[in-house]
Amino acid sequence: MSEAQRTPFVESLLEAAAQAQLPGSGIGWLDAARRENLDAFEAGGLPDSRMEAWKYTALRALGQRRFAAGDAQASARAVEMDGFALPGIEGPSLVFVNGVFRSELCRLDNLPAGLSLQPLSQALQGNAEPLRFALSRHYREGGDVFARLNAALAGDGVVLRVAAGAKVAQPVRLLFIGAPAGEAMASHVRQIIELGEGAELALIEQHVAAGVHQNLATQVTDIVLRQGAVLRHVTLQDASEGSTLVRHDSVQLDGEAHAAMYALELGGSLVRHDLHVVLAGDKSRLDTRGVFALRGRQHVDTQMSIRHEALNTASESVWRGVADERSRGVFRGAIVVAEGADGSDASLSSKNLLLSGQAEIDTKPELEIYADEVKAAHGATVGQLDERSLFYLRSRGIPLAEARAMLTAAFCRAVFEALPEDGLRDYINERLMAQLPSA
């Protein structure tokens, strides 16, 4: 890309990179990786809709915007935490404000045996070698523009390890707070999560807002589950109206590992979530559950890809979407059963509700199978609320608007029914009811 074609977006982020004093700078391999990813970002810029992965999400408007390098006050900004609490969830936590680690807001004392949890900025001050594999990645795929940007600019984040055999009883909470910082700013968070053999962990990731802002946040997460490890990962995305949030998750499952990945997308104006999972070991299992409930002019795009690469692996994906007013939801679920991954069992369901004539939902399940003895099923629908159910509720005295809200919430809620934490389910219900059109 020549200088002349550089968008304000790319320009502002290159300026940010030039000013940045990132933790870990001076580590040769890290400097090189950051440099290479930044060069690729500079050369490639933002993709347009001709690129398949960005077909339904236009970045033209974002390209015209500038983002400040960071929030100078992030480490001291006062934040009211009460509103972000999850009932019954009182385990260890890491808290970030506009991408900056805030130790005084965290709960890190008395970590359970086998759990190691620290901010990336701190981990990079010690022996960075264990992070080398994750942080040396080059995001060459054309569509991975935000991962590239993140790899170039992320200075903080989460390094979480659970030792082999350790079963962490209390859910660990990762809280990312976006706050207004005068002008729109960009923050970049990197997460590296590994569960050792037979380890167990529940992880709750929250994206919340302390006031309305137009910030950009990028996040890249690598999750590795070793043999027989079990992870439940719940993301509650409640980012500020007006904000842009791009998350890029890569998950690797070794033999007999089991990951349950939940996502609730409620906030943000432009939200993109890439979820790539590789079932790399025999008998590994994946459950994905997701809901987006949108209104206003929100645009939320989930791109999920699941690769079955080993014997007797299973994946079950259940996604629900609701779009009201002029919002737009995009879901792409691509499942590949690779050659040799015999005995795989894959299912994907994407059901969606349009609550307004001006809302739009694009859903696209894709299935590619190169193995034998595979069970695979997928289904996708976009429709309206069931008239019979609506009439039943109304015939009992429930007004139309309330009946609609009740059915819409029920449509979404079922996705989270398997969550064992009562408080979390209640919280999700409440947030859904608040987000969905009410009586």
Next chain:
Amino acid sequence: MLKIENLHARVEGKDILKGLTLSVGAGEVHAIMGPNGAGKSTLGNVLSGRDGYEVTEGSVTFNGVDLLSLEPEERAAAGMFLAFQYPVEIPGVNNTYFLRAALNAQRKQRGEKELDSMQFLKLVREKLKIMQISDELLHRAVNEGFSGGEKKRNEIFQMAVLEPKLAILDETDSGLDIDALKQVAQGVNALRSAERGFLVITHYQRLLDYIEPDFVHVLADGRIVESGDKTLALKLEAQGYAWVNDKDPALTGASA
């Protein structure tokens, strides 16, 4: 209480009700019987305000109010209850939650104070004496995975909690074995009172062995062709519906 006069209604362009006239007073139980296609279910659906039913002529007043101008939820709040022939399964909506929402929505529309969860639970426990529903069913999603009998009992239980002025039972006996039928009938009988009217729509006389009607009407080709006391039901049972056709001027070609 309920006054239906010369009611004409059509569904998907087809005339189904063709001049139905009927009055139900407080405390009365009226049975509507008739062959398939006579318009029995259409009557229930028109009265409860289901979409897709077009009233082309006639009037319905309920305690002096023009019923046909009310939304379904307003009819419910006014005291009308329809026990569905096919109760709808609603995954994700808890049965107890739904019932409390319904009761409070009605109370709110009537300008009454809403019940808090303690008051509501007390009411539920009281009403469980009338129609026994297991705790498990109360906590499950509305009708989801219920057996045919459980669904119908749930309808009667809802009726017990909502305490309507007029209850319409739309072929509540269909699909029930004799034990389930008796249970449902017992529930209905327990709810009979001097203030409450019932319109029991059924194809078979069997239900009326257990819910004894004050009046029996025969519906054929969209209108009432014969009215009588409970012995009329026995006559229908003995002779079938064939003789009804002779009574129906439309079917015999005579002018009404």
